[in-house]
Amino acid sequence: MGKSGDTKIDNKDSGRIRLDHGVAKNGEAHRNRPRIALYSHDTMGLGHLRRNLLIAQSLTESAIRATALLITGAHEANFFSLPKGTDCLTLPRFQKDKTGRYVAGQLGISVPDLVRLRSESICSAMNVFQPDVFIVDKVPTGAFGELLPALRFLKQQLNTKCVLGIRDILDSPKTVLAEWQDSESHKAINEFFDEIWVYGDTQVYNPAKEYDWPLESEKKIRYTGYLNQTCRLSRSESKETEHRSGFSKSSEQLIVCTLGGGQDGHALAHAFVDSLPDTGFQGVLLTGPFMPKELLRSLQKVADDRPNLRVINFAAEADQLISRADRVIAMGGYNTVCSLLTFQKPSLLVPRVLPRSEQWIRAQRLKQLGLVDVLHPDDLSPAAIKRWIISESHPPTKASDVIDLNGLACIEKLCRTLISKSPQNQSKPSRELA
Numbered sequence: 001m002g003k004s005g006d007t008k009i010d011n012k013d014s015g016r017i018r019l020d021h022g023v024a025k026n027g028e029a030h031r032n033r034p035r036i037a038l039y040s041h042d043t044m045g046l047g048h049l050r051r052n053l054l055i056a057q058s059l060t061e062s063a064i065r066a067t068a069l070l071i072t073g074a075h076e077a078n079f080f081s082l083p084k085g086t087d088c089l090t091l092p093r094f095q096k097d098k099t100g101r102y103v104a105g106q107l108g109i110s111v112p113d114l115v116r117l118r119s120e121s122i123c124s125a126m127n128v129f130q131p132d133v134f135i136v137d138k139v140p141t142g143a144f145g146e147l148l149p150a151l152r153f154l155k156q157q158l159n160t161k162c163v164l165g166i167r168d169i170l171d172s173p174k175t176v177l178a179e180w181q182d183s184e185s186h187k188a189i190n191e192f193f194d195e196i197w198v199y200g201d202t203q204v205y206n207p208a209k210e211y212d213w214p215l216e217s218e219k220k221i222r223y224t225g226y227l228n229q230t231c232r233l234s235r236s237e238s239k240e241t242e243h244r245s246g247f248s249k250s251s252e253q254l255i256v257c258t259l260g261g262g263q264d265g266h267a268l269a270h271a272f273v274d275s276l277p278d279t280g281f282q283g284v285l286l287t288g289p290f291m292p293k294e295l296l297r298s299l300q301k302v303a304d305d306r307p308n309l310r311v312i313n314f315a316a317e318a319d320q321l322i323s324r325a326d327r328v329i330a331m332g333g334y335n336t337v338c339s340l341l342t343f344q345k346p347s348l349l350v351p352r353v354l355p356r357s358e359q360w361i362r363a364q365r366l367k368q369l370g371l372v373d374v375l376h377p378d379d380l381s382p383a384a385i386k387r388w389i390i391s392e393s394h395p396p397t398k399a400s401d402v403i404d405l406n407g408l409a410c411i412e413k414l415c416r417t418l419i420s421k422s423p424q425n426q427s428k429p430s431r432e433l434a
Contacts, residue, residue: 033085034066034419037131039122041143042074042093046261046289048137049074050335051167051199054227055135057083058408061231064416069129071122073143081317089125091118094143102144111144119146126150126158132419135163135197138170140188151192161194161418166207167334168200168226169365172357176211189217196220197414199227199334201403204365224411225404229335229342232319252282252308255389256325258318260333262288266295267380268350272329273302273309275385282308284321289314319343329385332359341371341399348373348388350380370397 036059040048049072056068060083068086075090082088092114093105104114122142126134134154141147154160170176180186189196198207198221208218257272259265269285276283285303287296296313303311315321322328323343330336332351340347349372351359360376367374375384399405 034064034133034415035129035131036066036068036133036135036415037071037126037129038068038135038137039071039142039147040073040137041139041146042072046074047167047333047335048072049080051165051227052135052137053080053083053086054229054232054335055165055408055411056086057231058412059415060085062412064412064419066415069125069131071125073118089121091121115144115146118143119149122147122150123153126154126160130158131160133161133163133415135165136193137165138167139183140164140185140193141183145183148188151188155192161421162192163195163197163414163418164189164193165197165199168198168205168207169334169358169362170207170211172361173210173212175356176207180211186214186217189220193220194418195222195414197411198223199225199407201225203403204369205361222410222414223404224407224414226341226399227335227338227407228405229319229339231408232317233323252280253326254282254284254324255327255329256284256286256321257329258286258322258331258336259288259291260331260336262291262313264352265331266291267377268329268331269295269299271380271382271385273299273306273311274382275389276306276309277386277390278306278308281389283310284325285309285311286315286318286321287311287313327389329388332363334362337362337366337372341366341403341405344396344398346373346396348375348385350375350377353377369402371399371402372396 036056038052038056040052042048049070052070052072056070059066060068066085068083070082070086070088071091072088073091073093075093092107094102094111094114095105097103102111104111107114107117109117119142131154136142136147139147141151151162154162171179196217200207200223202223207213208221213221255276257268259269265288269287269291272283272285283306285299287299291313296311300311303309319339319342322339322345325345327347328340328345329348329350330340332349337349349359349363349366351363351374353360353376363372363374366372373388375388404410
Protein backbone atom coordinates (compact mmCIF):
# COMPACT_ATOMS: atom_id res chain seq x y z
CA MET A 1 0.00 0.00 0.00
CA GLY A 2 1.37 3.43 -0.90
CA LYS A 3 2.11 6.10 1.66
CA SER A 4 0.02 9.23 1.94
CA GLY A 5 0.70 11.41 -1.09
CA ASP A 6 1.59 8.46 -3.34
CA THR A 7 0.23 7.93 -6.82
CA LYS A 8 -1.45 4.55 -7.29
CA ILE A 9 -3.00 2.59 -10.12
CA ASP A 10 -6.67 1.76 -9.57
CA ASN A 11 -6.99 -1.86 -10.67
CA LYS A 12 -10.76 -1.58 -10.73
CA ASP A 13 -10.68 0.98 -13.48
CA SER A 14 -8.46 -0.46 -16.23
CA GLY A 15 -5.23 1.25 -15.29
CA ARG A 16 -6.40 4.76 -14.53
CA ILE A 17 -4.14 6.69 -12.20
CA ARG A 18 -5.70 7.68 -8.88
CA LEU A 19 -4.14 10.23 -6.54
CA ASP A 20 -4.14 9.91 -2.78
CA HIS A 21 -5.53 12.75 -0.70
CA GLY A 22 -2.11 14.25 0.01
CA VAL A 23 -1.30 14.76 -3.65
CA ALA A 24 -4.73 16.14 -4.48
CA LYS A 25 -4.56 18.60 -1.60
CA ASN A 26 -1.13 19.77 -2.70
CA GLY A 27 -2.47 20.44 -6.21
CA GLU A 28 -5.37 22.46 -4.82
CA ALA A 29 -2.94 24.59 -2.81
CA HIS A 30 -1.20 25.63 -6.04
CA ARG A 31 -4.41 26.50 -7.91
CA ASN A 32 -4.12 30.10 -6.70
CA ARG A 33 -1.02 30.54 -8.89
CA PRO A 34 -1.98 31.74 -12.37
CA ARG A 35 -1.21 29.19 -15.06
CA ILE A 36 0.42 30.32 -18.29
CA ALA A 37 0.97 28.00 -21.26
CA LEU A 38 3.31 29.06 -24.08
CA TYR A 39 3.52 27.30 -27.46
CA SER A 40 6.21 27.52 -30.13
CA HIS A 41 6.18 25.27 -33.18
CA ASP A 42 10.00 25.30 -33.58
CA THR A 43 10.15 23.63 -36.96
CA MET A 44 13.38 25.58 -37.56
CA GLY A 45 15.82 27.23 -35.16
CA LEU A 46 15.55 28.20 -31.51
CA GLY A 47 14.30 31.79 -31.74
CA HIS A 48 10.69 31.04 -30.83
CA LEU A 49 11.71 28.86 -27.88
CA ARG A 50 14.19 31.42 -26.52
CA ARG A 51 11.56 34.16 -26.72
CA ASN A 52 9.00 32.06 -24.84
CA LEU A 53 11.60 31.08 -22.24
CA LEU A 54 12.29 34.74 -21.54
CA ILE A 55 8.58 35.56 -21.26
CA ALA A 56 8.03 32.58 -18.96
CA GLN A 57 10.88 33.71 -16.73
CA SER A 58 9.48 37.22 -16.54
CA LEU A 59 5.97 36.05 -15.61
CA THR A 60 7.07 33.47 -13.05
CA GLU A 61 9.49 35.85 -11.33
CA SER A 62 7.13 38.84 -11.35
CA ALA A 63 4.49 39.71 -8.76
CA ILE A 64 2.07 37.57 -10.77
CA ARG A 65 3.91 34.46 -9.49
CA ALA A 66 2.67 32.43 -12.43
CA THR A 67 3.55 28.84 -13.14
CA ALA A 68 4.33 28.20 -16.79
CA LEU A 69 4.19 25.26 -19.17
CA LEU A 70 6.32 25.55 -22.31
CA ILE A 71 5.12 23.49 -25.26
CA THR A 72 7.83 23.25 -27.88
CA GLY A 73 8.97 21.26 -30.87
CA ALA A 74 12.65 21.82 -30.06
CA HIS A 75 14.29 19.07 -28.03
CA GLU A 76 17.09 21.60 -27.36
CA ALA A 77 14.74 23.01 -24.71
CA ASN A 78 16.26 20.40 -22.43
CA PHE A 79 19.65 22.13 -22.75
CA PHE A 80 18.37 25.36 -21.18
CA SER A 81 18.04 26.12 -17.51
CA LEU A 82 14.29 26.47 -17.00
CA PRO A 83 13.02 29.31 -14.82
CA LYS A 84 11.64 28.35 -11.41
CA GLY A 85 7.98 27.43 -11.68
CA THR A 86 8.37 26.43 -15.32
CA ASP A 87 8.44 23.07 -17.03
CA CYS A 88 8.47 21.87 -20.59
CA LEU A 89 6.46 19.54 -22.81
CA THR A 90 8.67 18.63 -25.78
CA LEU A 91 6.83 17.52 -28.91
CA PRO A 92 8.22 15.06 -31.48
CA ARG A 93 10.18 17.04 -34.05
CA PHE A 94 9.72 18.14 -37.62
CA GLN A 95 12.71 18.65 -39.88
CA LYS A 96 13.30 19.51 -43.53
CA ASP A 97 14.63 16.95 -45.97
CA LYS A 98 17.08 17.70 -48.78
CA THR A 99 14.28 18.97 -51.01
CA GLY A 100 13.07 21.43 -48.37
CA ARG A 101 9.92 19.48 -47.49
CA TYR A 102 8.93 18.86 -43.88
CA VAL A 103 9.21 15.29 -42.61
CA ALA A 104 9.14 13.62 -39.21
CA GLY A 105 12.42 14.42 -37.50
CA GLN A 106 13.17 11.06 -35.88
CA LEU A 107 10.01 8.96 -35.91
CA GLY A 108 9.38 6.75 -38.92
CA ILE A 109 5.87 8.06 -39.50
CA SER A 110 4.13 10.30 -42.00
CA VAL A 111 3.73 14.04 -41.54
CA PRO A 112 -0.08 13.71 -41.02
CA ASP A 113 0.51 11.13 -38.29
CA LEU A 114 3.15 13.36 -36.67
CA VAL A 115 0.75 16.31 -36.74
CA ARG A 116 -1.94 14.17 -35.12
CA LEU A 117 0.48 12.94 -32.45
CA ARG A 118 1.61 16.48 -31.61
CA SER A 119 -1.94 17.86 -31.72
CA GLU A 120 -3.33 15.23 -29.34
CA SER A 121 -0.38 15.74 -26.99
CA ILE A 122 -1.12 19.47 -26.87
CA CYS A 123 -4.82 18.84 -26.25
CA SER A 124 -4.09 16.44 -23.43
CA ALA A 125 -1.74 18.95 -21.81
CA MET A 126 -4.33 21.72 -22.04
CA ASN A 127 -7.03 19.50 -20.54
CA VAL A 128 -4.91 18.78 -17.47
CA PHE A 129 -2.96 22.03 -17.04
CA GLN A 130 -6.00 24.23 -17.79
CA PRO A 131 -4.16 27.53 -18.32
CA ASP A 132 -5.57 30.93 -17.54
CA VAL A 133 -3.61 32.41 -20.46
CA PHE A 134 -2.26 30.64 -23.56
CA ILE A 135 0.47 32.48 -25.52
CA VAL A 136 1.09 31.21 -29.07
CA ASP A 137 4.28 32.30 -30.83
CA LYS A 138 3.96 33.53 -34.43
CA VAL A 139 1.76 30.84 -36.05
CA PRO A 140 -1.92 31.25 -35.02
CA THR A 141 -2.96 27.71 -35.93
CA GLY A 142 0.36 26.04 -35.07
CA ALA A 143 2.45 23.91 -37.40
CA PHE A 144 0.16 22.39 -40.04
CA GLY A 145 -2.89 23.49 -38.03
CA GLU A 146 -1.98 21.31 -35.05
CA LEU A 147 -3.26 23.87 -32.52
CA LEU A 148 -6.83 24.10 -33.80
CA PRO A 149 -8.35 21.33 -31.62
CA ALA A 150 -6.70 22.76 -28.49
CA LEU A 151 -7.77 26.31 -29.34
CA ARG A 152 -11.39 25.20 -29.75
CA PHE A 153 -11.28 23.38 -26.43
CA LEU A 154 -9.70 26.27 -24.55
CA LYS A 155 -12.13 28.82 -25.92
CA GLN A 156 -15.33 26.78 -25.70
CA GLN A 157 -14.82 24.90 -22.43
CA LEU A 158 -12.25 26.68 -20.29
CA ASN A 159 -12.60 30.34 -21.27
CA THR A 160 -8.82 30.56 -21.42
CA LYS A 161 -7.55 33.88 -22.73
CA CYS A 162 -5.54 33.22 -25.89
CA VAL A 163 -2.80 35.53 -27.16
CA LEU A 164 -0.86 35.52 -30.41
CA GLY A 165 2.67 36.82 -29.83
CA ILE A 166 4.70 37.91 -32.85
CA ARG A 167 8.12 39.49 -33.32
CA ASP A 168 8.44 42.95 -34.83
CA ILE A 169 8.89 41.77 -38.43
CA LEU A 170 7.67 38.49 -39.92
CA ASP A 171 8.81 38.86 -43.53
CA SER A 172 8.17 40.99 -46.57
CA PRO A 173 4.55 42.18 -46.89
CA LYS A 174 4.02 40.12 -50.05
CA THR A 175 5.16 36.90 -48.38
CA VAL A 176 3.19 37.44 -45.17
CA LEU A 177 -0.01 38.31 -47.02
CA ALA A 178 0.24 35.12 -49.06
CA GLU A 179 1.10 32.86 -46.10
CA TRP A 180 -1.57 34.23 -43.81
CA GLN A 181 -4.19 33.99 -46.51
CA ASP A 182 -3.31 30.36 -47.26
CA SER A 183 -3.33 29.37 -43.58
CA GLU A 184 -6.50 31.35 -42.77
CA SER A 185 -4.59 33.02 -39.95
CA HIS A 186 -6.92 36.00 -39.63
CA LYS A 187 -9.94 33.68 -39.43
CA ALA A 188 -8.25 31.84 -36.54
CA ILE A 189 -7.37 35.15 -34.83
CA ASN A 190 -10.97 36.35 -35.04
CA GLU A 191 -12.34 33.07 -33.71
CA PHE A 192 -9.89 32.13 -30.96
CA PHE A 193 -7.57 34.97 -29.93
CA ASP A 194 -8.29 37.76 -27.49
CA GLU A 195 -5.16 39.82 -28.19
CA ILE A 196 -2.12 40.06 -30.46
CA TRP A 197 1.10 41.08 -28.73
CA VAL A 198 3.69 42.57 -31.09
CA TYR A 199 7.12 42.36 -29.46
CA GLY A 200 8.31 45.54 -31.10
CA ASP A 201 7.87 49.26 -31.60
CA THR A 202 6.11 51.03 -34.46
CA GLN A 203 9.14 53.37 -34.66
CA VAL A 204 10.87 50.40 -36.27
CA TYR A 205 8.01 48.56 -37.97
CA ASN A 206 4.23 48.61 -37.97
CA PRO A 207 3.01 45.16 -39.01
CA ALA A 208 -0.67 46.13 -39.04
CA LYS A 209 0.09 48.78 -41.64
CA GLU A 210 2.83 46.96 -43.55
CA TYR A 211 0.83 43.73 -43.80
CA ASP A 212 -2.53 45.43 -44.40
CA TRP A 213 -4.22 43.54 -41.60
CA PRO A 214 -8.02 43.67 -41.44
CA LEU A 215 -9.57 45.96 -38.83
CA GLU A 216 -10.80 42.99 -36.75
CA SER A 217 -7.21 41.81 -36.25
CA GLU A 218 -5.76 45.31 -35.88
CA LYS A 219 -8.10 46.05 -32.95
CA LYS A 220 -6.53 43.20 -31.00
CA ILE A 221 -2.93 44.44 -31.35
CA ARG A 222 -0.96 45.56 -28.32
CA TYR A 223 2.57 46.83 -29.01
CA THR A 224 4.71 45.75 -26.09
CA GLY A 225 8.10 47.15 -27.07
CA TYR A 226 11.24 45.05 -27.53
CA LEU A 227 12.17 42.44 -24.94
CA ASN A 228 14.96 43.61 -22.65
CA GLN A 229 17.32 40.70 -22.08
CA THR A 230 18.90 41.69 -18.77
CA CYS A 231 16.77 39.32 -16.71
CA ARG A 232 18.38 36.40 -18.56
CA LEU A 233 21.58 37.26 -16.73
CA SER A 234 19.92 37.24 -13.32
CA ARG A 235 19.62 33.45 -13.43
CA SER A 236 23.17 32.89 -14.68
CA GLU A 237 25.16 35.64 -12.96
CA SER A 238 26.62 33.13 -10.50
CA LYS A 239 27.88 30.98 -13.38
CA GLU A 240 30.96 32.96 -14.40
CA THR A 241 31.63 32.80 -18.11
CA GLU A 242 34.95 31.25 -18.98
CA HIS A 243 35.10 32.51 -22.53
CA ARG A 244 37.12 35.61 -21.64
CA SER A 245 39.17 34.22 -18.74
CA GLY A 246 40.74 31.59 -20.97
CA PHE A 247 42.54 34.18 -23.08
CA SER A 248 46.05 35.27 -22.22
CA LYS A 249 45.51 39.06 -22.43
CA SER A 250 42.29 40.27 -20.86
CA SER A 251 43.09 43.86 -21.93
CA GLU A 252 42.49 42.98 -25.58
CA GLN A 253 39.13 43.78 -27.11
CA LEU A 254 36.63 40.92 -27.13
CA ILE A 255 34.87 40.51 -30.48
CA VAL A 256 31.91 38.11 -30.50
CA CYS A 257 30.41 36.74 -33.71
CA THR A 258 27.11 34.92 -33.29
CA LEU A 259 25.17 33.04 -35.97
CA GLY A 260 21.88 32.29 -34.22
CA GLY A 261 20.89 28.66 -34.71
CA GLY A 262 23.70 28.09 -37.20
CA GLN A 263 21.72 26.56 -40.06
CA ASP A 264 23.21 29.21 -42.29
CA GLY A 265 25.71 31.97 -41.70
CA HIS A 266 28.61 29.76 -42.85
CA ALA A 267 30.03 32.53 -45.02
CA LEU A 268 29.97 34.96 -42.10
CA ALA A 269 31.70 32.41 -39.86
CA HIS A 270 34.59 31.90 -42.28
CA ALA A 271 34.88 35.62 -42.99
CA PHE A 272 35.11 36.31 -39.26
CA VAL A 273 37.83 33.77 -38.46
CA ASP A 274 39.84 34.95 -41.50
CA SER A 275 39.46 38.62 -40.53
CA LEU A 276 40.40 38.55 -36.84
CA PRO A 277 43.72 40.37 -36.33
CA ASP A 278 46.48 38.36 -34.65
CA THR A 279 47.04 40.94 -31.92
CA GLY A 280 44.91 43.36 -29.95
CA PHE A 281 41.72 41.34 -30.24
CA GLN A 282 40.19 38.16 -28.85
CA GLY A 283 37.51 36.46 -30.88
CA VAL A 284 34.66 34.15 -29.97
CA LEU A 285 32.60 32.53 -32.70
CA LEU A 286 29.27 31.17 -31.50
CA THR A 287 28.14 28.93 -34.34
CA GLY A 288 24.82 27.69 -32.96
CA PRO A 289 23.75 24.06 -32.40
CA PHE A 290 22.47 23.51 -35.94
CA MET A 291 25.65 24.24 -37.88
CA PRO A 292 26.58 21.17 -40.00
CA LYS A 293 29.17 19.10 -38.17
CA GLU A 294 31.73 19.12 -40.95
CA LEU A 295 31.69 22.93 -41.10
CA LEU A 296 31.94 23.16 -37.32
CA ARG A 297 34.96 20.84 -37.32
CA SER A 298 36.71 22.91 -39.99
CA LEU A 299 36.20 26.09 -37.97
CA GLN A 300 37.39 24.45 -34.76
CA LYS A 301 40.51 23.26 -36.59
CA VAL A 302 41.31 26.86 -37.52
CA ALA A 303 40.78 27.93 -33.91
CA ASP A 304 43.21 25.24 -32.69
CA ASP A 305 46.02 27.21 -34.34
CA ARG A 306 44.81 30.63 -33.20
CA PRO A 307 45.40 31.39 -29.48
CA ASN A 308 43.12 34.42 -29.65
CA LEU A 309 40.14 32.60 -31.22
CA ARG A 310 37.53 30.27 -29.76
CA VAL A 311 34.74 28.44 -31.56
CA ILE A 312 31.74 27.43 -29.48
CA ASN A 313 28.78 25.61 -30.97
CA PHE A 314 26.20 26.26 -28.23
CA ALA A 315 25.81 28.49 -25.19
CA ALA A 316 22.55 28.35 -23.27
CA GLU A 317 23.26 31.82 -21.87
CA ALA A 318 24.69 33.56 -24.93
CA ASP A 319 23.61 36.90 -23.51
CA GLN A 320 26.20 36.57 -20.79
CA LEU A 321 28.86 36.42 -23.49
CA ILE A 322 27.38 39.29 -25.48
CA SER A 323 27.16 41.45 -22.36
CA ARG A 324 30.95 41.10 -21.92
CA ALA A 325 31.84 41.80 -25.54
CA ASP A 326 33.41 45.03 -26.76
CA ARG A 327 31.87 44.59 -30.20
CA VAL A 328 29.47 42.10 -31.75
CA ILE A 329 29.08 40.80 -35.29
CA ALA A 330 25.81 38.98 -35.90
CA MET A 331 23.18 38.08 -38.42
CA GLY A 332 19.88 39.80 -37.65
CA GLY A 333 17.55 37.48 -35.75
CA TYR A 334 15.05 39.03 -33.36
CA ASN A 335 16.48 37.68 -30.10
CA THR A 336 20.07 38.54 -31.02
CA VAL A 337 19.08 42.08 -31.95
CA CYS A 338 17.24 42.47 -28.64
CA SER A 339 20.47 41.48 -26.86
CA LEU A 340 22.55 43.97 -28.84
CA LEU A 341 20.10 46.77 -28.09
CA THR A 342 19.80 45.79 -24.43
CA PHE A 343 23.53 45.72 -23.76
CA GLN A 344 24.31 48.75 -25.94
CA LYS A 345 26.96 47.03 -28.05
CA PRO A 346 28.59 48.46 -31.18
CA SER A 347 27.24 45.95 -33.67
CA LEU A 348 27.65 44.93 -37.28
CA LEU A 349 24.71 43.02 -38.73
CA VAL A 350 25.20 40.76 -41.75
CA PRO A 351 21.59 39.61 -42.10
CA ARG A 352 20.05 36.71 -43.90
CA VAL A 353 18.26 37.85 -47.08
CA LEU A 354 17.00 34.48 -48.36
CA PRO A 355 14.66 32.65 -48.20
CA ARG A 356 13.13 35.30 -45.91
CA SER A 357 13.87 39.01 -45.86
CA GLU A 358 12.87 39.58 -42.22
CA GLN A 359 16.46 40.07 -41.00
CA TRP A 360 17.36 42.44 -43.82
CA ILE A 361 14.29 44.61 -43.19
CA ARG A 362 15.05 44.74 -39.45
CA ALA A 363 18.70 45.58 -40.01
CA GLN A 364 17.87 48.39 -42.43
CA ARG A 365 15.29 49.95 -40.10
CA LEU A 366 17.67 49.84 -37.13
CA LYS A 367 20.48 51.31 -39.22
CA GLN A 368 18.24 54.23 -40.18
CA LEU A 369 17.76 54.89 -36.47
CA GLY A 370 21.54 54.89 -35.87
CA LEU A 371 21.47 51.76 -33.72
CA VAL A 372 23.60 49.32 -35.76
CA ASP A 373 25.97 49.05 -38.72
CA VAL A 374 24.89 46.82 -41.61
CA LEU A 375 26.71 44.84 -44.29
CA HIS A 376 24.78 43.13 -47.08
CA PRO A 377 25.85 39.48 -47.45
CA ASP A 378 26.74 40.15 -51.10
CA ASP A 379 29.44 42.54 -49.81
CA LEU A 380 30.72 40.14 -47.16
CA SER A 381 34.46 39.45 -47.14
CA PRO A 382 37.23 39.05 -44.53
CA ALA A 383 38.53 42.47 -45.56
CA ALA A 384 35.15 44.12 -44.95
CA ILE A 385 34.83 42.49 -41.52
CA LYS A 386 38.40 43.45 -40.59
CA ARG A 387 37.83 47.08 -41.57
CA TRP A 388 34.88 47.21 -39.19
CA ILE A 389 36.78 45.48 -36.36
CA ILE A 390 39.75 47.82 -36.46
CA SER A 391 37.81 50.99 -37.21
CA GLU A 392 37.53 53.64 -34.53
CA SER A 393 34.63 52.73 -32.28
CA HIS A 394 31.71 55.11 -32.35
CA PRO A 395 29.16 54.28 -29.63
CA PRO A 396 25.78 53.63 -31.23
CA THR A 397 22.74 55.71 -30.42
CA LYS A 398 21.32 54.65 -27.06
CA ALA A 399 18.47 52.34 -28.04
CA SER A 400 16.25 53.24 -25.08
CA ASP A 401 16.32 56.87 -26.23
CA VAL A 402 14.85 55.89 -29.59
CA ILE A 403 12.68 52.80 -29.16
CA ASP A 404 10.73 51.04 -26.42
CA LEU A 405 12.71 48.29 -24.67
CA ASN A 406 10.19 47.66 -21.89
CA GLY A 407 8.43 44.73 -23.52
CA LEU A 408 8.59 42.37 -20.56
CA ALA A 409 7.09 44.91 -18.16
CA CYS A 410 4.31 45.57 -20.65
CA ILE A 411 3.65 41.83 -21.07
CA GLU A 412 3.33 41.48 -17.30
CA LYS A 413 0.67 44.21 -17.22
CA LEU A 414 -1.21 42.76 -20.18
CA CYS A 415 -1.08 39.29 -18.68
CA ARG A 416 -2.30 40.54 -15.31
CA THR A 417 -5.33 42.12 -17.00
CA LEU A 418 -6.16 38.92 -18.90
CA ILE A 419 -5.81 36.81 -15.77
CA SER A 420 -8.27 39.07 -13.97
CA LYS A 421 -10.82 38.23 -16.67
CA SER A 422 -10.15 34.49 -16.43
CA PRO A 423 -11.89 32.15 -13.92
CA GLN A 424 -8.88 32.52 -11.61
CA ASN A 425 -8.75 30.82 -8.19
CA GLN A 426 -11.70 28.65 -9.10
CA SER A 427 -11.49 24.89 -9.24
CA LYS A 428 -11.80 23.76 -12.86
CA PRO A 429 -13.19 20.24 -13.25
CA SER A 430 -11.32 18.00 -15.64
CA ARG A 431 -13.11 17.57 -18.94
CA GLU A 432 -12.69 14.99 -21.63
CA LEU A 433 -11.75 16.31 -25.05
CA ALA A 434 -14.11 15.61 -27.90
